[in-house]
Amino acid sequence: MSETLAWLRDSPLLMLTVTIGAYQLGCWLRGRTGGHPVAQPVLVAIVVVAATVLALDVDYADYRADTELIAFWLGPATVALAIPLHRQAARLRGLVAPMLVGLTLGAIVSVTTAALLVRLAGGDDLLARTAAPKATTTPVAIGLAESLDAIAPLAAVLAILAGVLGAVAGPAVLTLLRIRDPRVRGLALGSVSHGIGTGRLLHDDETQGAFSGLAMGLTALATSALMPLLSLVLFP
Amino acid sequence: MIVGLLWLLGCQLVGEVVVRLLDVPVPGPVVGLVLLWAVLTWRRTPDDAPVVRTGDALLTHLQLLFVxxxxxxxxxxxxxxxxxxxxxxxxxxxxxxxxxxxxxxxxxxxxxxxxxxxx
Structure with missing residues (x-):
């Protein structure tokens, strides 16, 4: 019995099964609720897995190592975002210049307002640096936080939360802001909620999803390029 | 499926190597995305190509990868x-x-x- 328990603790199989099972539960809930915005598989999975990991008293570092097999595919999936773009390429016509200007502005606004709002609400400099890269996709947020001497794992969590916020509330807020062109909706959401917002949009509508993926990539580029300059102004 | 996976992994691999060699602050997979996009455009890849089917399958569950x-x-x-x-x-x-x-x-x-x- 104890040997079996020890094996379960050491093998990555249990946590992989729990993670994929929790995600499947989220997909099922999304189907059952007719696509309710809160029933995002990523949100359901994080809540269920976090509760399980805490209940079983598993170290997060161990959980993370066990599920490396899942996280690894984020890289190839990012490459795969070229596919919806390839199918939507004709719709890029006339959009390139407005897109580059808009996404550059967006990257500046994301970093600046995140840092300023943390300070305004009484957070310290370290927290402001940690919040600054939150609009970029997780691996990029981690890299940028390291270059800012911030708390990189917390920056990753904030990026995930910004993504989940976009998956849950993004389409509704875009409609409130009267942004209707599906290409522009995708660009805007991808620029603030990276791959997680893109995941929601790809499920709802391919055009929005394709442009969201493009915005995610370009925002990662723009934020990485501008961060050294912005940090001179924001974190002297 | 294997051919599709090879394209995705190969583009990421080239992207990761390029950003390290050139020491640019850009994520490797994003360079891989641009590379694959160029390849798909160049070859006018149709919708039933292996890379398209594999990539679409992976993107269907993009949210899982962030868990x-x-x-x-x-x-x-x-x-x-x-x-x-x-x-x-x-x-x-x-x-x-x-x-x-x-x-x-x-x-x-x-x-x-x-x-x-x-x-």
Missing amino acids: PAGVGVIVFGATLREEAVPLSLALVGSWVAALAVVGWSVGLLLRRARSGGEG
Whole structure:
């Protein structure tokens, strides 16, 4: 019995099964609720897995190592975002210049307002640096936080939360802001909620999803390029 | 499926090597994305190509791939509670601000370009 328990603790199989099972539960809930915005598989999975990991008293570092097999595919999936773009390429016509200007502005606004709002609400400099890269996709947020001497794992969590916020509330807020062109909706959401917002949009509508993926990539580029300059102004 | 996986992994591999050799602050997979996009455009890849089917299957479950990092919230439970006000204000405020700026600026520039083209 104890040997079996020890094996379960050491093998990555249990946590992989729990993670994929929790995600499947989220997909099922999304189907059952007719696509309710809160029933995002990523949100359901994080809540269920976090509760399980805490209940079983598993170290997060161990959980993370066990599920490396899942996280690894984020890289190839990012490459795969070229596919919806390839199918939507004709719709890029006339959009390139407005897109580059808009996404550059967006990257500046994301970093600046995140840092300023943390300070305004009484957070310290370290927290402001940690919040600054939150609009970029997780691996990029981690890299940028390291270059800012911030708390990189917390920056990753904030990026995930910004993504989940976009998956849950993004389409509704875009409609409130009267942004209707599906290409522009995708660009805007991808620029603030990276791959997680893109995941929601790809499920709802391919055009929005394709442009969201493009915005995610370009925002990662723009934020990485501008961060050294912005940090001179924001974190002297 | 294997051919599709090879394309995705190969493009990422080239991307990762290129950013390290050139020492540019760009994520390797994003360079891989641009590379695959160029290949798909160049070869006029049709919808039933292996790379398209494999890539679409992977993208269907894009949200799953963020779960391991997302569970990291449990490590920062105390920080998130103590700093709840600045963090939630920054997260939501900055998110709405940038969403509006990108949406409105791209929309405005698109309308300008369109009316400029007609006039």
